[in-house]
Structures are given as C-alpha cells and as structure tokens.
Amino acid sequence: MKSKTALTSLLAASVMAFGFSQGALAQNTVKIGSVLSVTGPSSFLGEPEDKTLKLYVDKINAAGGVAGKKIELVIYDDGGDANKARTFATRLIEDDEVIAMVGGTTTGSTMAMIPVFEEAQVPFISLAGAIEVIDPVRKFVFKTPHTDKMACEKIFEDLKKRNLTKIGLISGTDGFGASMRAQCVKVAPNYGMEIIVDENYGPRDSDMTAQLTKIKNTAGVQAVVNPGFGQGPAIVTRNYAQLGMTNIPFYQSHGVASKSFIDLAGAAAEGVRLPAAALLVGDKLPESDPQKKVVTEYKQAYEGATKQPVSTFGGHAYDGLFILVEAMKRANSTDPKKIRDEIEKTKGFVGTGGIVNMSPTDHLGLDLSAFRMLEIKGGDWNLIASGS
Known part of the structure; x- marks a missing residue:
C-alpha cells in the first residue's frame, strides 16, 4: 500500500513537473501563423515563401529569438484552394492561437482569409499582389508585394x-x-x-x-x-x-x-x-543603392540553403517576416493589437521589395521607385537603363 501511495505521489509530481515545463515552454515561445500555396498551381510562389519563412525563423531562433522568446512557426498548405485557406486561417486563430500571420500566397486565398483575421483582430501580412488586399484599408491587414x-x-x-x-x-x-x-x-x-x-x-x-x-x-x-x-x-x-x-x-x-x-x-x-523588385538584379545594382546589401545577403542565404534560384516571392515572405519581427521588438509585447499598431508605424524598412514607409492610410508603404523595369536577355534579368 505504501509503495502504491509513493507511486501515486511520484506520478502526480511528474504530471505537475510536466505541466510546469509545458507552461514555461509556452511562456518562452510565440506562435506566428502562415497559410501558403506550397503545392498546386501556385507552388512556384508558395514554395519559396515556405522555404524563406522556415530558413529565417530558424536563424532568428538561433540568435535568441525576439525579446527572449523563440518563434514557433505554424504553416498550412492550402494547395491554391481559397476555401482551404479560410479553414486554415480559422484553425490558426481558434486552435493555434497565433499572434500574427505572414502568408496568403494568392489574391484569392488572401481575400478569403481577411474576414477571419479582421474579426479576430490579429495582424495579417499578406504576400499577394492585388491592390484590393489593402484598398480599402483594413485595420489588421497589410501586404508586402507591389500592387497590380x-x-x-x-x-x-x-x-x-x-x-x-x-x-x-x-x-x-x-x-x-x-x-x-x-x-x-x-x-x-x-x-x-x-x-x-x-x-x-x-x-x-x-x-x-x-x-x-x-x-x-x-x-x-x-x-x-x-x-x-x-x-x-x-x-x-x-x-x-x-x-x-x-x-x-x-x-x-x-x-x-x-x-x-x-x-x-x-x-x-x-x-x-x-x-x-531589385532582388532579381541585386548583383547589377550600384554599391550606393540602399537595397543592395539586403537583396545580396538574402540571395546568398536562400540559394545557399535551398540550392535554387532566388525569386521575388520568397523575398515578399522575407519582408513580411522582418516587418513583423521589428514591430514585435518595438511593441515589446505579444499583444496582437500592439503589434498591429507598430506594423502600421513601419518607417524606412529596407526590404527586398523596396523601402517601406507605412501609415494609417497606406498598409503597403511602397511607391513606384520600389519597382525596377527589367528586360530578359540571354535567359537572365537585366536592368533597363533610364530612357531606353
């Protein structure tokens, strides 16, 4: 009887210890969500986004995380299906309890997910191209790619x-x-x-x-x-x-x-x-270009890790992740509303897509100078000289 009591006490202590360790783990991590088209007809967009987020979350965590917290990245693959995207968005909010979202490969999937994040009041940084993502401005929705x-x-x-x-x-x-x-x-x-x-x-x-x-x-x-x-x-x-x-x-x-x-x-x-974006012609940019260092380093890191050519789509994910991370640092909080406020205050952020300056009326923060006009020559991207 005594041994049985001792065993019961030991199990109870183990459960309590496990609970404490789980609680401590939860306190030391923060969940960021993503819904991407990693497979399906839009995989050439979603795959580099997926690889970029994983690569840089690992780098961020290896360097100590954000404000002492490690990032737990929760990614779902919608396969290019907008209905699946909305289902996964709901799961990120209700089950995973993410504090922010970087994703939405296509315009269709993004538009399907917007109501979920707006209602939950969780910041959503989309990687889709259409202007309708941020026009009209929605309080919790932002995006990184240049608009159509x-x-x-x-x-x-x-x-x-x-x-x-x-x-x-x-x-x-x-x-x-x-x-x-x-x-x-x-x-x-x-x-x-x-x-x-x-x-x-x-x-x-x-x-x-x-x-x-x-x-x-x-x-x-x-x-x-x-x-x-x-x-x-x-x-x-x-x-x-x-x-x-x-x-x-x-x-x-x-x-x-x-x-x-x-x-x-x-x-x-x-x-x-x-x-x-300048990312495609980083090696052809003058040394004085403020984006050269960012796009060159991203290209080297991505191609070194994946053995695949860099694309602007992975660059959109890089920009979205680091706009979020910088906002989290400024907010010094995991409160989605405080993070949202800091995303909106983003100024002078040098990304792969351009220099981002957001405001309450502009949840993209890029102007036409962020675009470079390119011409394909010899199977490669080439900058078009001014006036040509």
Missing part, C-alpha cells in the same frame, strides 16, 4: 518613354490577372494609353493562340501587356513567339518575377519586359 496598380503604372510609364500608346491586353481570369486588368484599364488614360483590344484566358487554358491572333490582327497595336501569374503567362509568351509577334514589344507583370518563368517560356522570353 503599380505594375500597370510602371509599364505604362515605360511605354510612354518609348512613344507606344496603343495597347493590346491579354489577361488571366484568376484573381490577380482580373484585378490587374481592371487596374490597367482604370489608369491607362492617366498615361495617354489607349487599350484597343482586350482578350483573356482561363487558368487551365493550355493554348492562347486564338486570343493572340485577334490581337495580332487588330490594326494599330503597338505593344501587348499580359496581366497574370502562374504557367499562363509562360504559355502566352511561347504562343506570342510562335505567331511571329516578337516585333511588337511585350510586357509581363511582376507575377512572373521568378526564374521558373524564364525556364518555362524558354527562348520566347527574350526581350520581354516587366516591372520587378
């Missing part, structure tokens, strides 16, 4: 320099493609652009020669712009070359700012122009 509206403006700025004003559009019907098309139509008059033919294609389409033939046969087209992301723009680019349209200047969006686009499009990508 900015991409249209940068492209039209370049076209204006080249005295090309009559435009053909061919857009993806996905969330990003449709949003960017709408933005291009909206801002075109501001740059003296006239959209004289407007075609589109579905996310599963495997041939766009019919739409491109219509554009080719439209009299007066001086340049073509392709809002879209994923494999669609690569197919459009190959079809463009097959139809012998390479004498007409061709522009893509920052939705293809990955080496995988060049690989998919092959030789047809030669001469394509697009606006993108």
Whole structure:
C-alpha cells in the first residue's frame, strides 16, 4: 500500500513537473501563423515563401529569438484552394492561437482569409499582389508585394518613354490577372494609353493562340501587356513567339518575377519586359543603392540553403517576416493589437521589395521607385537603363 501511495505521489509530481515545463515552454515561445500555396498551381510562389519563412525563423531562433522568446512557426498548405485557406486561417486563430500571420500566397486565398483575421483582430501580412488586399484599408491587414496598380503604372510609364500608346491586353481570369486588368484599364488614360483590344484566358487554358491572333490582327497595336501569374503567362509568351509577334514589344507583370518563368517560356522570353523588385538584379545594382546589401545577403542565404534560384516571392515572405519581427521588438509585447499598431508605424524598412514607409492610410508603404523595369536577355534579368 505504501509503495502504491509513493507511486501515486511520484506520478502526480511528474504530471505537475510536466505541466510546469509545458507552461514555461509556452511562456518562452510565440506562435506566428502562415497559410501558403506550397503545392498546386501556385507552388512556384508558395514554395519559396515556405522555404524563406522556415530558413529565417530558424536563424532568428538561433540568435535568441525576439525579446527572449523563440518563434514557433505554424504553416498550412492550402494547395491554391481559397476555401482551404479560410479553414486554415480559422484553425490558426481558434486552435493555434497565433499572434500574427505572414502568408496568403494568392489574391484569392488572401481575400478569403481577411474576414477571419479582421474579426479576430490579429495582424495579417499578406504576400499577394492585388491592390484590393489593402484598398480599402483594413485595420489588421497589410501586404508586402507591389500592387497590380503599380505594375500597370510602371509599364505604362515605360511605354510612354518609348512613344507606344496603343495597347493590346491579354489577361488571366484568376484573381490577380482580373484585378490587374481592371487596374490597367482604370489608369491607362492617366498615361495617354489607349487599350484597343482586350482578350483573356482561363487558368487551365493550355493554348492562347486564338486570343493572340485577334490581337495580332487588330490594326494599330503597338505593344501587348499580359496581366497574370502562374504557367499562363509562360504559355502566352511561347504562343506570342510562335505567331511571329516578337516585333511588337511585350510586357509581363511582376507575377512572373521568378526564374521558373524564364525556364518555362524558354527562348520566347527574350526581350520581354516587366516591372520587378531589385532582388532579381541585386548583383547589377550600384554599391550606393540602399537595397543592395539586403537583396545580396538574402540571395546568398536562400540559394545557399535551398540550392535554387532566388525569386521575388520568397523575398515578399522575407519582408513580411522582418516587418513583423521589428514591430514585435518595438511593441515589446505579444499583444496582437500592439503589434498591429507598430506594423502600421513601419518607417524606412529596407526590404527586398523596396523601402517601406507605412501609415494609417497606406498598409503597403511602397511607391513606384520600389519597382525596377527589367528586360530578359540571354535567359537572365537585366536592368533597363533610364530612357531606353
């Protein structure tokens, strides 16, 4: 009987000790959530985001964490499905009890998750491109990539320099493609652009020669712009070359700012122009460029760890994570509301996408100077010289 009592006491003590250790562990960690499209049709975006977050959370934790707390990263893969994304967002809030979220690979998944984080009053830093993510401004929602509206403006700025004003559009019907098309139509008059033919294609389409033939046969087209992301723009680019349209200047969006686009499009990508982050041309930036150190170090770290080419999409995740970490340090708190306030106060943050200056009316914090106009030459990204 005595031994049984002793055993009971020992078990109770062990349970108590385990409880205390778990409590101590919980007190010394902080959970950050992420929902990414690691697999599926948007995996070329989500995979580098996933690898970037894991790489840098490990680095942060190895260096002591944030304000003495280690980060516990909770990642779910939505496979590009917006309904799954919303389910995982709810799980992050209700089950995982995260204090903030860095994720949302696509515009569709981001828009599906926004109500969850807004209602929970937990800061959400999206990695999606469309302007509708942060316009209108929502209190707890921020984003790191340049907007589709900015991409249209940068492209039209370049076209204006080249005295090309009559435009053909061919857009993806996905969330990003449709949003960017709408933005291009909206801002075109501001740059003296006239959209004289407007075609589109579905996310599963495997041939766009019919739409491109219509554009080719439209009299007066001086340049073509392709809002879209994923494999669609690569197919459009190959079809463009097959139809012998390479004498007409061709522009893509920052939705293809990955080496995988060049690989998919092959030789047809030669001469394509697009606006993108400085990250893709870090080695070509002058030493005086304030982003050179950041983008060069990120490129070296990412490529060294993954043995894969760097992409702007992983860079968006890097920026989102460190905007959050810096805000947590300033807040000196794990309170989501205090962290939200500090994210909104972000000033002079030098990231891979540009220099970020947020405000209560701007939850992106980038202007057109953050975009670089690039041209694909020799299978690589090249900076376009001013005025060329």
